[in-house]
Amino acid sequence: MPKVIVLRWGHRPHRDARLTTHVALTARALGASGIILSDVEDEKIKATIEKIVRSWGGPFYFEMGTSWKNVVEKWRERGGVVVHLTAYGENIQTSDVLKRIKALEKDILVIVGSQKVPKEFFLETVSDFNVAIGNQPHSECASLAIFLDRLFEGKELAKKFENARVKIIPQKRGKKIAKDSTFL
Numbered sequence: 055m056p057k058v059i060v061l062r063w064g065h066r067p068h069r070d071a072r073l074t075t076h077v078a079l080t081a082r083a084l085g086a087s088g089i090i091l092s093d094v095e096d097e098k099i100k101a102t103i104e105k106i107v108r109s110w111g112g113p114f115y116f117e118m119g120t121s122w123k124n125v126v127e128k129w130r131e132r133g134g135v136v137v138h139l140t141a142y143g144e145n146i147q148t149s150d151v152l153k154r155i156k157a158l159e160k161d162i163l164v165i166v167g168s169q170k171v172p173k174e175f176f177l178e179t180v181s182d183f184n185v186a187i188g189n190q191p192h193s194e195c196a197s198l199a200i201f202l203d204r205l206f207e208g209k210e211l212a213k214k215f216e217n218a219r220v221k222i223i224p225q226k227r228g229k230k231i232a233k234d235s236t237f238l
Contacts, residue, residue, distance in 0.1 A: 055206065057161040059129075060089040060198065063122050063175075064168035067096045076195045077166055078103050078116065084202035085210030086164070088115035092122035111215025126163065126180055134161040135182045138175050139197045143184030151185055152204055164201065166194045 060081040078089045103116045144151040187197040223230040
């Protein structure tokens, strides 16, 4: 399976903190290897994600402050593919776009916007694929979740996280959590 990194673009620290955190949590839980918060720094989100990784396991990394253009340029130089999630792209259900992405067998950088993205995101010089999870307005968190689930074919839902200190014990009713006391 390819390595997947999420590039979060357009984060506004005083407006998007909760949703950007959820994008990062979704990326981690559904199989991405890390997230890059481009062009800005938000220490609070970084601390939250690092705390989740320490408690719930990894690996998963968080990077911030790097220019999105530099990230895309370096990714492409290393032979990776860039997927821009947008409602205006090729529909993941009604086209063969996912099949074409998988056939490349390359690591994937997934661009997830926060605010209106620059027009250049749609160009071949930035994105190899513009992918839509349906062609209606929707949450970037939801589009990332569906994209990752389809990409990994549901296998990410059974992923074991390394060095987890906390683990949910699945059961029919109620909540059960196991904690490794040697780490607490």
